[in-house]
Amino acid sequence: MSVSKNKFVQRALSLTDDDLQALCEAADAAILDGGGFGWVQPQGRQVLERYFRGLLLVPERMLFVVRLKGEIVGCAQLVRPPRNNECQAMCITLMHLFVAPYARNRGLGGALLHEVENAARSMGFRVMNMDVPDTQTAAISLFQKAGFLHWGTHPHFARMGDQTVSGLFFTKLLDTVRSAPAEPSFSSQVETPDMIAPTASSRPLTLYPAIDLKDGACVRLRRGEMDDATVYSDDPAAQARAWCDAGFKWLHAVDLNGAFAGQSANAPAVRAILEASTVPMQLGGGLRDMKAIASWLEAGVTRVILGSVAVKNPALVKEACRAFPGRIVAGIDARSGHVATEGWAEVSDMQATELALRMQDAGVAAIIFTEISRDGMLDGLDIDQTVTLANTVSVPVIASGGVGNLDHLAALRKAADDTPGIEGVIVGRALYDGRVSPAEALKVLA
Numbered sequence: 001m002s003v004s005k006n007k008f009v010q011r012a013l014s015l016t017d018d019d020l021q022a023l024c025e026a027a028d029a030a031i032l033d034g035g036g037f038g039w040v041q042p043q044g045r046q047v048l049e050r051y052f053r054g055l056l057l058v059p060e061r062m063l064f065v066v067r068l069k070g071e072i073v074g075c076a077q078l079v080r081p082p083r084n085n086e087c088q089a090m091c092i093t094l095m096h097l098f099v100a101p102y103a104r105n106r107g108l109g110g111a112l113l114h115e116v117e118n119a120a121r122s123m124g125f126r127v128m129n130m131d132v133p134d135t136q137t138a139a140i141s142l143f144q145k146a147g148f149l150h151w152g153t154h155p156h157f158a159r160m161g162d163q164t165v166s167g168l169f170f171t172k173l174l175d176t177v178r179s180a181p182a183e184p185s186f187s188s189q190v191e192t193p194d195m196i197a198p199t200a201s202s203r204p205l206t207l208y209p210a211i212d213l214k215d216g217a218c219v220r221l222r223r224g225e226m227d228d229a230t231v232y233s234d235d236p237a238a239q240a241r242a243w244c245d246a247g248f249k250w251l252h253a254v255d256l257n258g259a260f261a262g263q264s265a266n267a268p269a270v271r272a273i274l275e276a277s278t279v280p281m282q283l284g285g286g287l288r289d290m291k292a293i294a295s296w297l298e299a300g301v302t303r304v305i306l307g308s309v310a311v312k313n314p315a316l317v318k319e320a321c322r323a324f325p326g327r328i329v330a331g332i333d334a335r336s337g338h339v340a341t342e343g344w345a346e347v348s349d350m351q352a353t354e355l356a357l358r359m360q361d362a363g364v365a366a367i368i369f370t371e372i373s374r375d376g377m378l379d380g381l382d383i384d385q386t387v388t389l390a391n392t393v394s395v396p397v398i399a400s401g402g403v404g405n406l407d408h409l410a411a412l413r414k415a416a417d418d419t420p421g422i423e424g425v426i427v428g429r430a431l432y433d434g435r436v437s438p439a440e441a442l443k444v445l446a
């Protein structure tokens with residue numbers, strides 16, 4: 001079971017026998033209350049058990065459960081569409097959201113919907129679609145309150161007993177900001193229309209401010225050399241808060257000692273950042289096995305970055321992508337096109353583009369591309385290599401290494417207009433030195 005910051009709602013990766021029983025009971029009650037999962041009559045426990053166990057095995061489906069006093073009383077599913085073109089890659093479908101009748105009127109449905117939306121956002125989805133029979137009045141009112149737009153009606157959507165019922169189709173544009181975890185007092189947290197992000201056509205690039213951790217402090221290196229570190233803050237939590245307050249929508253954290261050691265070495269600092277931050281965070285450095293990956297994702301990290309294992313253990317990346325769809329990112333760090341590992345101390349024979357294709361096949365949600373010779377040097381990004389990479393794969397590419405001023409960001413913005421695969425940029429030293437102000441940078445990338 002994966003833990004989210006919302007204490008009522010969790011993404012379920014497995015179910016204990018007790019959880020399964022409670023879930024089946026809640027589902028039976030919801031079916032008796034007017035239909036659910038397409039069933040009008042309860043199907044018997046075995047059928048439901050098989051259904052829930054089965055759906056945990058389908059990588060395209062994610063199950064979220066909501067609890068009351070520890071017991072599961074409802075659930076929802078997110079279903080990822082086949083990503084065979086850029087348009088579909090933006091949309092995710094919400095299915096079978098329900099709270100059992102005996103647990104209603106406590107805001108649990110709202111909390112569930114809120115968390116599911118946040119999960120979809122953190123995976124990069126921009127649109128959530130769903131449909132519902134028009135008999136489900138409680139669900140319909142929940143979706144309307146949460147800002148879903150009713151865009152169509154199907155007159156022959158479903159059969160309920162001997163009746164044909166209409167179906168209502170809803171959609172919602174997701175903003176890219178993860179809002180605070182919902183407590184069951186949902187009505188005050190319904191998003192207002194002005195929080196909805198611009199449409200996809202304006203496609204703002206995401207700026208990921210870097211928090212690189214060395215010996216518990218926030219540093220910036222030049223070309224990845226540990227001996228060439230500038231210490232910017234010995235309070236990573238305060239730094240994280242400052243970047244959140246500055247308006248950044250994501251944080252990019254790297255455990256530098258971890259990248260060299262092959263295991264996390266700045267865990268207290270990372271936990272302090274998680275605690276202080278109000279936006280999603282991606283974390284890399286030293287994550288080399290499933291246990292480390294799972295434990296950081298369960299601790300609240302939204303996406304983990306895998307660098308060395310991308311080269312040395314691609315099977316692990318694949319396994320992680322299946323277990324945590326949308327939450328694994330490949331970090332491809334290259335010197336003159338050749339991929340480096342182990343804190344960039346080793347350079348492999350592999351070309352960045354070849355690794356990018358392999359990582360796309362493994363199922364990563366994004367690729368971060370760093371040209372090492374530019375990292376920390378403030379001379380500008382390697383835009384040509386970034387564009388080549390983004391045109392080679394169909395997963396989003398985040399540029400990194402070399403931003404020194406606003407013109408460098410403007411150049412990436414321009415390149416991204418012709419290269420839809422470029423999704424964002426990581427900025428470190430230029431922000432810490434004040435060469436780039438957060439507000440101006442966000443404006444240039446918007």
Ligand code: AMZ
Nearest residue numbers: 224259284285286306307308331343344
């Ligand atoms: O600066 C460095 N020497 C450095 C660095 N920034 N070495 C590794 N890293 C980052 C990569 C990636 O985000 O950019 O660490 C991550 C990869 O770590 P690992 O342990 O998976 O190779």
